[in-house]
Amino acid sequence: MNxxxxxxxxxxxxxxxxxxxxxxxxRIERILSRGHGSPEGFWYDQDEHEFVLLLSGEAELELxxxxxxxxxxxxxWLTIAAHRRHRVNWTHPQxxxxxxxVFFAGDSGPASGQSGx
Amino acid sequence: MNxxxxxxxxxxxxxxxxxxxxxxxxRIERILSRGHGSPEGFWYDQDEHEFVLLLSGEAELELxxxxxxxxxxxxxWLTIAAHRRHRVNWTHPQxxxxxxxVFFAGDSGPASGQSGx
Numbered sequence: 176m177n178x179x180x181x182x183x184x185x186x187x188x189x190x191x192x193x194x195x196x197x198x199x200x201x202r203i204e205r206i207l208s209r210g211h212g213s214p215e216g217f218w219y220d221q222d223e224h225e226f227v228l229l230l231s232g233e234a235e236l237e238l239x240x241x242x243x244x245x246x247x248x249x250x251x252w253l254t255i256a257a258h259r260r261h262r263v264n265w266t267h268p269q270x271x272x273x274x275x276x277v278f279f280a281g282d283s284g285p286a287s288g289q290s291g292x
Numbered sequence: 293m294n295x296x297x298x299x300x301x302x303x304x305x306x307x308x309x310x311x312x313x314x315x316x317x318x319r320i321e322r323i324l325s326r327g328h329g330s331p332e333g334f335w336y337d338q339d340e341h342e343f344v345l346l347l348s349g350e351a352e353l354e355l356x357x358x359x360x361x362x363x364x365x366x367x368x369w370l371t372i373a374a375h376r377r378h379r380v381n382w383t384h385p386q387x388x389x390x391x392x393x394v395f396f397a398g399d400s401g402p403a404s405g406q407s408g409x
Binding site: 198249 | 295296298312313314316318341347392396
């Protein structure tokens with residue numbers, strides 16, 4: 176798969192996660208959702224920071240500390256600091272929502288979307 | 293800048309590089325080109341691996357060992373292993389070419405575009 180918009184399965188019973196690249200301190204994933212979201216009451220609580228970029232579709236993320244809901248469309252990105260709890264509230268039920276996620280360890284803990292110049 | 297397609301300067305005398313996020317072993321950049329390419333005879337030779345994803349526009353990369361030219365359009369990605377020499381031969385002169393680049397150290401040296409599932 177050399178194009179993130181290709182190799183889209185017709186049926187998608189679960190979210191599809193594919194590792195594109197990575198090394199010791201970094202992992203790059205393509206994630207495909209089609210109406211999928213986090214299970215009721217589930218929150219991600221990760222040891223790594225996560226940079227996430229919406230490539231297509233539409234989604235709503237919910238984050239804690241501070242509490243925040245973020246509606247995302249194509250091109251929107253944010254960085255979720257390690258251990259900042261978050262969940263996917265919603266993705267568009269009829270359209271393919273593609274995410275590029277980069278998980279990284281590190282000495283920096285940027286707040287969501289605030290690290291850019 | 294919370295959307296990679298926004299905050300595009302009207303004038304772009306040089307390529308624009310903006311660090312979006314990163315930690316000890318990982319750096320995520322947005323790069324904007326408008327007809328820019330590498331200077332004649334110049335080759336990048338980097339200590340880090342580079343994952344690069346074309347978000348918009350059009351470009352041609354040239355790589356060595358093995359010699360290869362890659363025409364890239366939106367969604368195309370590849371991983372350039374550390375110290376694999378490469379250059380930007382061309383970007384579309386009239387359109388904005390946006391790249392997402394992730395530089396990472398690590399124990400893996402994936403060949404270009406071959407690391408995906």
